[in-house]
Amino acid sequence: MKLIKGGVISPKGFMASGIYSGVKRKRKDLSLIYCKGGTTTVGMFTTNKVKAAPVLVNEETLNKNNNIKALVINSGVANACTGKKGYEDAKEMTKITGQSLNIKSNEVLVASTGVIGEFLPMDKIEEGIKKLSKELGNSIDHGKWAAEGIMTTDTFIKEMAVEINIGGVPIKIGAMAKGSGMIHPNMATMLSFVTTDINMDKELLNKALKESVEDSYNMISVDGDTSTNDMVILMASGQGKNDLINNEDEDYKKFKDALHLINTTLAKKIAKDGEGATKLIEVQVKGAISKDDGKKICKSILMSNLVKTAIYGEDPNWGRIIAAAGYSKGNFNPHKVDLSLSNSEEEIELMKDGTPCIFHEKTAKKIMESDLIIISIDLKEGNNHVKGWGCDFSHDYVKINASYRS
Amino acid sequence: MKLIKGGVISPKGFMASGIYSGVKRKRKDLSLIYCKGGTTTVGMFTTNKVKAAPVLVNEETLNKNNNIKALVINSGVANACTGKKGYEDAKEMTKITGQSLNIKSNEVLVASTGVIGEFLPMDKIEEGIKKLSKELGNSIDHGKWAAEGIMTTDTFIKEMAVEINIGGVPIKIGAMAKGSGMIHPNMATMLSFVTTDINMDKELLNKALKESVEDSYNMISVDGDTSTNDMVILMASGQGKNDLINNEDEDYKKFKDALHLINTTLAKKIAKDGEGATKLIEVQVKGAISKDDGKKICKSILMSNLVKTAIYGEDPNWGRIIAAAGYSKGNFNPHKVDLSLSNSEEEIELMKDGTPCIFHEKTAKKIMESDLIIISIDLKEGNNHVKGWGCDFSHDYVKINASYRS
Numbered sequence: 024m025k026l027i028k029g030g031v032i033s034p035k036g037f038m039a040s041g042i043y044s045g046v047k048r049k050r051k052d053l054s055l056i057y058c059k060g061g062t063t064t065v066g067m068f069t070t071n072k073v074k075a076a077p078v079l080v081n082e083e084t085l086n087k088n089n090n091i092k093a094l095v096i097n098s099g100v101a102n103a104c105t106g107k108k109g110y111e112d113a114k115e116m117t118k119i120t121g122q123s124l125n126i127k128s129n130e131v132l133v134a135s136t137g138v139i140g141e142f143l144p145m146d147k148i149e150e151g152i153k154k155l156s157k158e159l160g161n162s163i164d165h166g167k168w169a170a171e172g173i174m175t176t177d178t179f180i181k182e183m184a185v186e187i188n189i190g191g192v193p194i195k196i197g198a199m200a201k202g203s204g205m206i207h208p209n210m211a212t213m214l215s216f217v218t219t220d221i222n223m224d225k226e227l228l229n230k231a232l233k234e235s236v237e238d239s240y241n242m243i244s245v246d247g248d249t250s251t252n253d254m255v256i257l258m259a260s261g262q263g264k265n266d267l268i269n270n271e272d273e274d275y276k277k278f279k280d281a282l283h284l285i286n287t288t289l290a291k292k293i294a295k296d297g298e299g300a301t302k303l304i305e306v307q308v309k310g311a312i313s314k315d316d317g318k319k320i321c322k323s324i325l326m327s328n329l330v331k332t333a334i335y336g337e338d339p340n341w342g343r344i345i346a347a348a349g350y351s352k353g354n355f356n357p358h359k360v361d362l363s364l365s366n367s368e369e370e371i372e373l374m375k376d377g378t379p380c381i382f383h384e385k386t387a388k389k390i391m392e393s394d395l396i397i398i399s400i401d402l403k404e405g406n407n408h409v410k411g412w413g414c415d416f417s418h419d420y421v422k423i424n425a426s427y428r429s
Numbered sequence: 430m431k432l433i434k435g436g437v438i439s440p441k442g443f444m445a446s447g448i449y450s451g452v453k454r455k456r457k458d459l460s461l462i463y464c465k466g467g468t469t470t471v472g473m474f475t476t477n478k479v480k481a482a483p484v485l486v487n488e489e490t491l492n493k494n495n496n497i498k499a500l501v502i503n504s505g506v507a508n509a510c511t512g513k514k515g516y517e518d519a520k521e522m523t524k525i526t527g528q529s530l531n532i533k534s535n536e537v538l539v540a541s542t543g544v545i546g547e548f549l550p551m552d553k554i555e556e557g558i559k560k561l562s563k564e565l566g567n568s569i570d571h572g573k574w575a576a577e578g579i580m581t582t583d584t585f586i587k588e589m590a591v592e593i594n595i596g597g598v599p600i601k602i603g604a605m606a607k608g609s610g611m612i613h614p615n616m617a618t619m620l621s622f623v624t625t626d627i628n629m630d631k632e633l634l635n636k637a638l639k640e641s642v643e644d645s646y647n648m649i650s651v652d653g654d655t656s657t658n659d660m661v662i663l664m665a666s667g668q669g670k671n672d673l674i675n676n677e678d679e680d681y682k683k684f685k686d687a688l689h690l691i692n693t694t695l696a697k698k699i700a701k702d703g704e705g706a707t708k709l710i711e712v713q714v715k716g717a718i719s720k721d722d723g724k725k726i727c728k729s730i731l732m733s734n735l736v737k738t739a740i741y742g743e744d745p746n747w748g749r750i751i752a753a754a755g756y757s758k759g760n761f762n763p764h765k766v767d768l769s770l771s772n773s774e775e776e777i778e779l780m781k782d783g784t785p786c787i788f789h790e791k792t793a794k795k796i797m798e799s800d801l802i803i804i805s806i807d808l809k810e811g812n813n814h815v816k817g818w819g820c821d822f823s824h825d826y827v828k829i830n831a832s833y834r835s
Contacts, residue, residue, distance in 0.1 A: 073755030073763045104751050104763075106784035139748020140785050249756035251748075328734070329830055336831025342545020342657075345510050349479030350655035357479045357510075378512035379546050418827050424735055425742025 024281050030166035030182030033197035034220035036060050036260035038159040041172025044151025046144060047099030053151040054172030056094040057159050062258040064091035065229040067236055069253035075103035076113035077133040088129050089225055095120045096134040096173050103139040103251040112143045119149050123156035134214055136175055136252050170199035173214055176423055177203045181292045187281045189265040189274045194221045198285045202293030215255040215289060220263035221278055231279040232257045239286035242411035243294040244325045294412035299419030302334055302394050309401040309408045316353040317409035323351030331416030337391035341373040344398055361401040366393035430687050436572035436588030439603035440626035442466050442666035444565040447578025450557025452550060453505030459557040460578030462500040463565050468664040470497035471635040473642055475659035481509035482519035483539040490535055495631055498536040501526045502579050506549050508541040509657040518549045525555050529562035540620055542581055542658055576605035579620055582829055583609045587698045593687045595671040595680045600627045604691050608699030621661040621695060626669035627684055637685040638663045645692035648817035649700040650731045700818035705825030708740055708800050715807040715814050722759040723815035729757030737822030743797035747779040750804055767807040772799035
């Protein structure tokens with residue numbers, strides 16, 4: 024597997040772009056991915072009971088048709104909690120995109136992100152889609168523009184591409200994602216769009232995506248709020264022309280590993296770019312009785328506002344970590360736990376067999392000053408290890424979110 | 430029922446005081462409640478798997494002996510995650526208190542609040558308890574000093590007393606509590622100590638306490654973090670000399686109502702005084718299928734960092750409220766929901782039957798500027814109504830918690 028420059032435009036058959044259409048102030052706010060030859064497409068969506076209109080529309084579309092040719096995304100307005108009109112607006116976006124590209128509206132998926140409860144400015148969206156469909160291309164810049172158009176409070180572009188070798192044929196996977204706030208994916212994620220030119224059976228694509236999402240996007244948390252608009256879409260053009268993969272052989276595993284690297288890397292980027300974040304936090308839970316117990320403990324630590332503010336303040340207040348593990352619903356025995364804190368260079372032991380250790384405050388301080396903080400907790404109960412990612416909680420989180428609408 | 434001046438010293442038979450012993454810098458940090466004649470005492474404790482030493486010691490004590498005569502509390506150090514030594518220190522506190530008051534150590538309960546993972550300065554504690562046991566009294570000031578001694582980042586004293594009439598006999602209930610951070614009680618609460626001179630059967634006292642706690646302390650959240658030290662203790666001296674209450678008659682109900690008023694009022698005070706809080710938030714969930722569904726939705730809204738920061742920023746970003754209801758595990762149909770926002774004077778409708786309403790931004794702004802914000806959500810599914818309380822999320826929460834240890 025090798026990392027290559029690019030993003031969603033890297034796999035064969037895909038074009039993309041992003042423009043400013045006027046939904047949002049002063050930033051690109053409309054993106055399009057297009058594959059003329061069609062794709063096999065699978066997706067995962069938010070488990071929030073309140074589903075945004077584009078989520079509802081895509082679920083319907085994918086139930087009937089997996090040959091998707093285009094995906095249109097706007098930022099600025101989430102088109103969530105917008106009732107019947109919102110649903111019709113999302114449908115209209117697929118229709119306008121279909122007409123502009125001369126394809127059917129049920130070959131188009133749609134996504135939105137931004138403020139909840141406001142209606143889309145459909146005149147601007149219409150004009151924007153028409154313009155955008157004429158500006159598609161497959162240069163690295165085109166991919167970047169598309170990745171820019173889906174950003175909200177994100178501070179950097181999140182895209183990535185890798186190349187793998189499948190039976191002598193080079194196969195590419197590209198992706199773009201956005202995160203920042205209302206980040207606590209559950210069974211799906213923020214917006215993440217993955218393209219590939221692999222030739223693979225739909226059920227296997229679906230399986231690879233589901234399994235990877237569980238351990239990547241679903242293991243990050245910025246603020247514990249699961250969005251109404253979360254979605255991850257995987258589109259496979261088949262234009263890499265490898266022999267069709269239709270069982271879980273070595274090639275399937277190779278693809279799955281590459282896909283998982285992409286998803287994990289983007290998930291970490293989303294965590295690191297959480298609203299107001301200054302540090303990436305990785306929580307490793309080792310020795311859990313079950314994976315589920317490990318995940319509960321991992322997420323509880325990642326979500327604790329007290330842990331997050333302590334890390335922002337560079338204060339190794341580890342009691343809060345143990346308290347957060349304790350109020351999670353995950354099983355463990357507090358008297359057996361080992362706890363340590365590390366960055367990429369140094370490590371200190373904070374607890375051994377449930378009892379506090381004496382540690383060098385200086386080394387602790389050095390670790391806390393890093394921009395990657397690794398919290399490792401060994402439950403010594405079983406053989407399940409899990410990892411998750413989050414970020415610290417700063418003054419800027421409050422600043423950003425106290426006036427998001429204005 | 431009438432409100433009276435005072436706190437834990439108001440019911441007959443109780444003395445108290447609070448002093449500075451040196452655990453904490455520059456503030457009272459050690460309190461004692463004493464009832465020479467003995468009491469019938471019941472308690473509820475944190476459900477966090479990681480239980481602080483005083484919680485473990487009290488659970489053991491109350492399993493064997495309900496005739497409690499004294500309760501000693503320190504602030505500054507939580508004596509949590511302190512292993513065997515911490516357990517022995519908590520036992521030692523009951524022993525020293527027992528010796529100082531000439532009672533048995535198993536007639537003493539103990540509580541701690543403060544930093545997790547540090548050991549108590551036992552020499553200072555010992556000296557403090559000896560001094561404190563000579564300074565007990567039952568004046569209003571003595572009650573206030575005791576309430577001061579249990580504060581951590583609390584900005585005001587939380588105490589209260591009421592008087593009720595039981596069969597012609599005046600019966601009093603007094604209480605003191607502390608909250609501020611790591612506030613998300615579960616089956617218990619922060620530190621809350623309630624005294625009464627009622628003469629009542631132990632099982633009934635226990636029942637009244639449990640039922641009241643479920644709808645008061647267990648319905649508040651400051652930051653979603655359930656502490657290792659939560660406890661609520663109810664001590665009844667019986668010295669009011671009413672005829673023993675041993676069934677759920679009118680007198681029992683009268684007492685329970687008064688107790689619930691005390692618990693609810695203190696719970697709201699704790700929510701209002703949440704770290705960095707500028708506003709009290711009340712969430713009313715109406716028409717839930719079950720009480721449990723209502724509570725899940727209520728707590729999810731109260732705990733949402735995005736809702737809390739929006740309210741701090743006085744931004745009626747109601748989409749976040751609906752999103753938080755949606756990712757709770759509570760059942761409802763998003764297409765039926767009514768949502769409104771009010772203060773004590775005005776109300777605006779934000780959603781009707783799941784569709785956004787057009788509302789006056791000016792009225793919304795006026796409501797958002799209040800220091801009490803009421804969020805009311807009608808699910809229109811059943812007959813269960815629940816209420817809960819929390820606070821907004823400000824820059825100061827981050828400031829306070831980024832450097833709590835130092």
